[in-house]
Amino acid sequence: MKVLATYNIKGGVGKTSTAVNLAYLSAREGRRTLLWDLDPQAAATYLFRVRPRVKGGSHALVTRSWPLDAALKATDFDNLDLLPADFSYRNMDLDLDDTKKRTRRLGKLLSSVADDYDTVFLDCPPSVSLVSENVLHASDTLLVPLIPATLSLRTLDQLTRFVADSEGSRPEIVAFFSMADRRKRLHRDVIDTIPRDGTRIADTVIPSLAIIEQMAERRAPVSAFAPASRAALCYEQLWAEVRPS
Amino acid sequence: MTSAIRALQPPQGESLRLESMVHALSGRYVVVAGASRRVRRRRLDTFDRRLGCDGLALEHRNVATGERLVLSRADGSPTVTVTAEDLRWPALASALPPGPVRDAIAPVTGIRALMVVSDERRRIQSLALQNQDGKTVARVELDAPASPASAVPTEVTLYPLRGYDASARRAAALLTGAGLLPLARAAPPARPRPKLHGDDPSTVLLTTVLGGFLEAMGENLPGLLNDVDTEFLHDFRVAVRRTRSVLKLGRPALPQVMRSRWEPAFKWLGDLTTPVRDLDVYELDLPRLEGWLVSADAADLDAFATHLRIRRTAERRTLVRALRSTRYRRLVIEWGEELSLLASTPHHQTPGVEQQEPLSAGQLGSRCISRAHRRVARGGAAIGADSPAGDLHALRKRCKELRYALEVFAPVIDAAAGKRVIGDLKDLQDVLGRFQDSEVQRQALRGFAEEMMVDGTPAAAVLAMGELIGHLDLEQDRARREFDVAFARLERPSSLHLMHRLGGVT
Ligand SMILES: Nc1ncnc2c1ncn2[C@@H]1O[C@H](COP(=O)(O)OP(=O)(O)OP(=O)(O)O)[C@@H](O)[C@H]1O
Ligand SMILES: [Mg+2]
Numbered sequence: 001m002k003v004l005a006t007y008n009i010k011g012g013v014g015k016t017s018t019a020v021n022l023a024y025l026s027a028r029e030g031r032r033t034l035l036w037d038l039d040p041q042a043a044a045t046y047l048f049r050v051r052p053r054v055k056g057g058s059h060a061l062v063t064r065s066w067p068l069d070a071a072l073k074a075t076d077f078d079n080l081d082l083l084p085a086d087f088s089y090r091n092m093d094l095d096l097d098d099t100k101k102r103t104r105r106l107g108k109l110l111s112s113v114a115d116d117y118d119t120v121f122l123d124c125p126p127s128v129s130l131v132s133e134n135v136l137h138a139s140d141t142l143l144v145p146l147i148p149a150t151l152s153l154r155t156l157d158q159l160t161r162f163v164a165d166s167e168g169s170r171p172e173i174v175a176f177f178s179m180a181d182r183r184k185r186l187h188r189d190v191i192d193t194i195p196r197d198g199t200r201i202a203d204t205v206i207p208s209l210a211i212i213e214q215m216a217e218r219r220a221p222v223s224a225f226a227p228a229s230r231a232a233l234c235y236e237q238l239w240a241e242v243r244p245s
Numbered sequence: 246m247t248s249a250i251r252a253l254q255p256p257q258g259e260s261l262r263l264e265s266m267v268h269a270l271s272g273r274y275v276v277v278a279g280a281s282r283r284v285r286r287r288r289l290d291t292f293d294r295r296l297g298c299d300g301l302a303l304e305h306r307n308v309a310t311g312e313r314l315v316l317s318r319a320d321g322s323p324t325v326t327v328t329a330e331d332l333r334w335p336a337l338a339s340a341l342p343p344g345p346v347r348d349a350i351a352p353v354t355g356i357r358a359l360m361v362v363s364d365e366r367r368r369i370q371s372l373a374l375q376n377q378d379g380k381t382v383a384r385v386e387l388d389a390p391a392s393p394a395s396a397v398p399t400e401v402t403l404y405p406l407r408g409y410d411a412s413a414r415r416a417a418a419l420l421t422g423a424g425l426l427p428l429a430r431a432a433p434p435a436r437p438r439p440k441l442h443g444d445d446p447s448t449v450l451l452t453t454v455l456g457g458f459l460e461a462m463g464e465n466l467p468g469l470l471n472d473v474d475t476e477f478l479h480d481f482r483v484a485v486r487r488t489r490s491v492l493k494l495g496r497p498a499l500p501q502v503m504r505s506r507w508e509p510a511f512k513w514l515g516d517l518t519t520p521v522r523d524l525d526v527y528e529l530d531l532p533r534l535e536g537w538l539v540s541a542d543a544a545d546l547d548a549f550a551t552h553l554r555i556r557r558t559a560e561r562r563t564l565v566r567a568l569r570s571t572r573y574r575r576l577v578i579e580w581g582e583e584l585s586l587l588a589s590t591p592h593h594q595t596p597g598v599e600q601q602e603p604l605s606a607g608q609l610g611s612r613c614i615s616r617a618h619r620r621v622a623r624g625g626a627a628i629g630a631d632s633p634a635g636d637l638h639a640l641r642k643r644c645k646e647l648r649y650a651l652e653v654f655a656p657v658i659d660a661a662a663g664k665r666v667i668g669d670l671k672d673l674q675d676v677l678g679r680f681q682d683s684e685v686q687r688q689a690l691r692g693f694a695e696e697m698m699v700d701g702t703p704a705a706a707v708l709a710m711g712e713l714i715g716h717l718d719l720e721q722d723r724a725r726r727e728f729d730v731a732f733a734r735l736e737r738p739s740s741l742h743l744m745h746r747l748g749g750v751t
Pocket of ligand 2: 015016017039043123124125
């Protein structure tokens with residue numbers, strides 16, 4: 001089982017859109033895939049038309065009063081399951097804080113379904129929290145969407161240093177440009193000049209495309225409702241770059 | 246836990262109308278019909294139906310968009326679909342594209358190849374049942390034959406989705422409410438097993454079991470000839486070997502022709518199939534042998550593997566030619582006739598032998614078992630610390646005879662006692678088998694190595710085989726040391742008591 005997380009401290013950068021589309025592509029290839037929506041806003045849950053309701057809420061999940069697989073929901077797509085978020089997830093930090101090994105809890109929970117899935121995606125809320133620390137430990141790969149602006153490069157530096165300083169197994173970081181607009185000079189400059197010798201930067205750039213915003217109305221991955229669109233092709237390319245072998 | 250997939254069908258003789266199904270469901274769900282698809286559907290399984298027995302169903306589907314493998318499980322866990330190209334059957338699971346389907350199948354099919362067990366053109370109509378959010382909460386599939394002549398009638402399958410069990414239950418209730426019935430899958434026709442009694446004439450029992458072996462030979466022949474997998478030959482040989490044992494055991498009750506004609510005929514057949522089987526065993530064993538290597542590298546055995554391949558190809562040619570010959574065809578036909586003749590005249594008389602009551606199956610059984618057991622007991626007691634390997638080999642054969650006697654007469658002896666003796670006997674046979682196999686393999690490896698040296702094989706390959714021979718020495722020693730315990734278990738009082746109940750100790 002390989003775990004990939006879409007992660008960025010900043011909000012609105014394309015974490016959820018990426019997680020939803022890559023998870024869909026992974027499942028379409030025949031990998032048994034799980035997407036865990038960790039964000040109390042439940043955007044990924046909404047996009048798959050699943051109701052944001054988890055039996056017993058975050059507390060029951062984290063303390064294991066309910067097994068993880070009781071909360072799983074099949075999506076409308078073969079091989080793709082969702083672990084939905086609900087509003088109780090806003091307290092997940094507190095719930096985690098009460099447990100033993102509080103920074104490894106989510107990884108531990110995931111290991112209970114390790115035989116059932118080949119690929120797991122974690123869609124993280126935009127924050128630095130105990131949840132995000134758990135995510136760092138549980139993941140093999142952190143996918144970091146970057147809006148091509150100077151500030152976001154700083155955030156990436158901070159994250160890289162944070163991961164490097166943490167103990168135990170560390171995820172690989174793969175950053176990629178998201179919502180890029182080639183018409184904007186700044187975007188072009190940042191993309192063309194970013195140093196390629198440090199943190200891995202994916203070759204694929206996800207441009208800013210209106211059809212990606214349409215996911216909210218269509219409530220489906222863009223790769224499912226517009227498989228031939230440029231957006232879908234970009235996600236396919238990105239997936240080919242980061243796909244676990 | 247997701248509830249199981251439900252298979253339903255219309256009542257017999259009634260046709261199924263899509264509209265009435267949709268009508269029944271649409272009170273509760275938004276029913277979205279997918280496009281109707283034509284599918285060529287090949288069901289796959291091993292010859293001995295390993296997937297089916299394990300609750301798995303594997304299909305190779307050709308649809309408009311390409312080919313795919315679809316694996317579903319009877320427990321209702323999600324169906325796995327992978328796209329695939331250029332699949333040819335039969336094939337071992339290892340020939341499938343890597344991924345979840347192969348991972349799930351390979352441990353179940355093991356060394357048996359996947360074959361096409363049915364091949365049909367179907368028209369499939371799927372319905373998604375959605376809730377108010379437009380979320381699919383269950384799927385229904387209507388699977389109808391594409392031509393009216395099909396043997397497999399229309400089926401309706403309800404697929405529950407993980408986390409939406411209640412919806413699946415509700416949908417099932419709606420469908421059964423509309424008149425659908427649980428599908429009664431035609432079980433594979435069980436081989437009719439005639440009831441046998443201890444006081445039936447022994448020839449009835451003998452012809453029944455011999456007929457069963459003949460049938461097994463016939464069933465395995467096509468797979469053997471086409472080299473589908475190694476087990477066809479193996480099972481074919483088991484049937485031949487058992488036939489030979491039964492002919493031997495049954496001598497007191499069988500006509501003279503069995504001894505003069507049929508025993509040699511089956512010996513011919515047994516010997517004919519030995520070389521390929523031996524080579525198969527080495528090939529199947531290669532991974533294990535590789536694990537034994539300490540100083541040599543696994544790759545050093547590549548030359549050996551190639552040598553085996555070449556030899557096998559040559560030996561198979563001989564075998565296939567013989568099994569396609571008139572001699573073999575005649576053997577099978579006339580043996581069948583012989584058995585029918587024997588079955589229709591159970592009270593045969595051996596010319597020149599004084600007329601007497603024919604032996605009953607029970608009598609023959611206890612006589613054979615007791616004789617075979619005496620031979621095992623005597624042979625085993627005579628084994629000492631420095632008995633030559635040949636003595637242990639002879640004992641192994643006697644154990645086999647006893648084992649066959651217990652199995653052949655199983656229908657007319659005390660079943661529980663028979664099972665337990667077989668259990669003890671198995672351990673002893675296992676020890677003797679390992680002893681003997683190590684002996685034989687050691688010699689064979691030496692022979693192979695010599696052949697390979699003549700062909701100019703590099704020294705590393707021969708050295709690696711030397712290492713294997715050393716390991717076999719150790720294996721043989723170990724088996725030899727385990728012998729005393731295994732034999733004592735068979736001869737302990739409680740086992741002898743069981744043998745007594747079977748008529749084996751007199
Ligand atoms: N490449 C893109 N082009 C245009 N719009 C995009 C693109 N990616 C995402 N969006 C839109 O931007 C918004 C934020 O995207 P998304 O929800 O994927 O980001 P996020 O990082 O998960 O946000 P949050 O931090 O709130 O969880 C959404 O409305 C989405 O449709
Ligand atoms: Mg998000």
